[in-house]
Amino acid sequence: MAKIIKLDPINVEVAIQTNDNLLSGLLSKDLQVMKECGGRGMCATCHVYITQGMESLSPLNRREQRTLEVITTSNKFSRLACQARVLGEGVVVELPSGLYISAVDNIEDLIGRRAEDNILHPITGAVLVEAGKLITRSMISQLQDTQVEAKDFLAKTREA
DSSP states (O other): OEEEEEEETTTEEEEEETTOBHHHHHHHTTOSOOOTTSSSSOSSTTEEEEEEOGGGBOOOOHHHHHHHHHOTTOOTTEEETTTOBBOSSOEEEEOOSSEEGGGOSOGGGGTTSBOSSOEEOTTTOOEEEOTTOBOOHHHHHHHHHHHHHHHHHHHHHHHO
């Protein structure tokens, strides 16, 4: 039986089958939610905040807990959408603001522009470039290094 969850701040409702994860509902609405680790609970790209209804979700598992501990924007309302299964009604999900660096196709094109959203690290969720800041060539080299580090880390987790 489907459960209805609400997505903030876009004020959209999504039906998710009981025991399906939140990620399936987010992806069904074509939201910019990524799953860099393939939904294994190893990255920050599906990190969300639960503003209501935490008790209507499956409990945290060890892997999710460990991953949330390294996400710099994590708090007591944080969950990984790939790991949180919907068990009941009343869940309200808030998506963190920002764009993960792994979602940027050609980061060289960003030089000289202002970041429209925060640019986030795909493993830790740390803000690499704040929204509104001018993106410089030195920032781009740091972003490229971060992108390579994240791809290497995620490739190793897929092999394990």
